Amino acid sequence: MAVIDIGAAAEDRNSTGAIATFTMVGKANPADDTGTITSxxxxxxxxxxxxxxxxxxxxGSEVLSTRDYEDLGTVAAGSKQTFSDLDMDVxxxxxIGIQSSSGAIEMESEGGSGYWYKNGDYIPCTSxxxxxxxxxxxxxxxxxxxxxxxxxxxxxxxxxxxQGMRTWGGI
Amino acid sequence: MIARIEPTGTSVRKGKVQLRFSFxxxxxxxxxxxxxxxxxxxxxxxxxxxxxxxxxxxxxxxYNNWIEGLPKRWQNNPFHNHFVRVSPDTTDxxxxxxxxxxxAEFYGIWSRNENILxxxxxxxxxxxxxxPENIExxxxxxxxxxxxxxxxxxxx
Numbered sequence: 001m002a003v004i005d006i007g008a009a010a011e012d013r014n015s016t017g018a019i020a021t022f023t024m025v026g027k028a029n030p031a032d033d034t035g036t037i038t039s040x041x042x043x044x045x046x047x048x049x050x051x052x053x054x055x056x057x058x059x060g061s062e063v064l065s066t067r068d069y070e071d072l073g074t075v076a077a078g079s080k081q082t083f084s085d086l087d088m089d090v091x092x093x094x095x096i097g098i099q100s101s102s103g104a105i106e107m108e109s110e111g112g113s114g115y116w117y118k119n120g121d122y123i124p125c126t127s128x129x130x131x132x133x134x135x136x137x138x139x140x141x142x143x144x145x146x147x148x149x150x151x152x153x154x155x156x157x158x159x160x161x162x163q164g165m166r167t168w169g170g171i
Numbered sequence: 172m173i174a175r176i177e178p179t180g181t182s183v184r185k186g187k188v189q190l191r192f193s194f195x196x197x198x199x200x201x202x203x204x205x206x207x208x209x210x211x212x213x214x215x216x217x218x219x220x221x222x223x224x225x226x227x228x229x230x231x232x233x234y235n236n237w238i239e240g241l242p243k244r245w246q247n248n249p250f251h252n253h254f255v256r257v258s259p260d261t262t263d264x265x266x267x268x269x270x271x272x273x274x275a276e277f278y279g280i281w282s283r284n285e286n287i288l289x290x291x292x293x294x295x296x297x298x299x300x301x302x303p304e305n306i307e308x309x310x311x312x313x314x315x316x317x318x319x320x321x322x323x324x325x326x327x
């Protein structure tokens with residue numbers, strides 16, 4: 001069972017990127033194999049609520065589609081936050097992205113691979129055209145393994161009626 | 172060290188109730204200072220300087236100087252967060268046992284200064300019952316737990 005990694009190291013960087021109201025997908029370090037992302041690391045500049053992370057395929061011409069995603073909830077700021085036992089499908093060449101209802105992520109202002117961004121909630125999405133920020137790097141990273149996921153269709157639903165939680169239907 | 176359920180990370184996934192355990196360190200625990208950190212108190216109106224179309228500061232030096240000048244507050248962040256999936260029939264006692272076992276496992280890795288992502292190995296799970304009836308039971312269970320998270324605090 002081989003290890004897969006995706007995204008850029010979650011570390012304290014020299015700048016910040018507002019992720020509230022935007023969906024952002026890092027162009028750094030696309031997935032090097034096919035399997036499941038089981039852990040994610042993030043470093044927030046300011047606390048983020050309703051954080052959702054996802055894996056994306058790029059069809060060319062800045063057109064992205066979500067492959068899979070997980071809801072993390074609120075993510076604290078000021079230190080690297082790690083999350084284990086997630087279950088996100090990933091294929092070779094995929095990218096990792098993030099959206100939230102508030103907050104900002106640590107970002108390197110230059111010298112990186114850049115990221116795609118689109119105003120709104122686009123996790124999940126199908127064949128959406130994103131804009132490109134050319135040189136920044138987000139502190140968003142994932143690891144997983146090449147073992148096949150269990151049989152059955154994934155379903156996710158948020159629980160209604162809890163302050164700070166979104167509600168949405170299954171996929 | 173302490174384990175809590177983070178209510179905002181509660182959901183229904185793959186026919187089961189997905190819970191997020193957040194683990195916190197006490198001052199006497201290993202590497203306490205790594206997640207006991209100072210944060211600037213950001214005013215409600217936010218950064219007053221120029222931002223681009225994505226809301227990011229244009230002048231980084233100005234932004235960083237502004238951050239440095241803000242009052243600070245101490246905050247204790249989780250040293251790790253771990254997701255588990257349980258059936259809607261799982262008891263409070265079983266959940267608390269899961270929290271205790273997970274806290275011990277991850278603090279062990281943490282205190283040995285090992286990389287949690289490298290040492291911890293995921294275990295494959297079977298998908299739960301995807302029937303609408305079970306999904307509804309899961310949603311009710313998740314809502315119940317999220318509204319009673321103060322009942323789920325495990326210390327070690």
